Amino acid sequence: MSYNHILVAVDMSHEAGYLCQKALQLSEPAKTRISLLHVVEPIMAMPPYELPSAFPEGLEQQMVEQAKQRLNELGRENQISEWDLKVDIGATKSVILHHAHTDNVDLIIVGTHGRHGFSRLLGSTSNAVLHHAECDVLAVRIGRENSGR
């Protein structure tokens, strides 16, 4: 009855570790695979604006490299195989749903902040994941009150 493959959608905050702990809590040793996924949103000019000329080249790639380092740390701290650490570029919602679908994920874990729930911080992304996922979704409330739990 326990989950076979938990996908944790992590951002670069220090709270990503808390989400990993939730995944471990809901996993069964030697059965449950845990994957971490960080999505880098592509940097695009919003018409009619153009990207400033001083905009550094290769910024996305820098963000990907930073995310890989952070995921490596999280993986080490939570005994998650480096094969199950993924950084991808794209629209966050679509990338999460794509990985969940292709990797036979049966639980997606996403974080939610603040007193007023999803709509406050993670906004449309978590919302979209919740509405379109083909598997269970755990929305973990992250905030001052329970950050120590």
Added chain:
Amino acid sequence: MSYNHILVAVDMSHEAGYLCQKALQLSEPAKTRISLLHVVEPIMAMPPYELPSAFPEGLEQQMVEQAKQRLNELGRENQISEWDLKVDIGATKSVILHHAHTDNVDLIIVGTHGRHGFSRLLGSTSNAVLHHAECDVLAVRIGRENSGR
């Protein structure tokens, strides 16, 4: 790290048992309290319509009694104390959030049906719970594909 009090919002379908199983899966024996809650929406005329004159009196109370019987069955099947079985009348979203708040619930479990997620069946209620809960929310996908899991 495990949950102290899981509130399962159940309807009268046969899938309510599946949600109870999820709650048991995520609970820790001798630590986690599991409550079942069924909400009966009040029957009201929608202006400018009036309730038909043949509308049976006491229908809400009949629905409450049926729900109590069903919750008793679920409680027996899943070793949940009868003190933790609750039937309430009101707007589903508000009642769930009220019980979660006053009973120090740290995980709410709700069901979601169909390929297109929440919006399809449970609609605005699950949605609202997800957006306004002060604790974690697990949206359990119920469907042909995973009803046997």
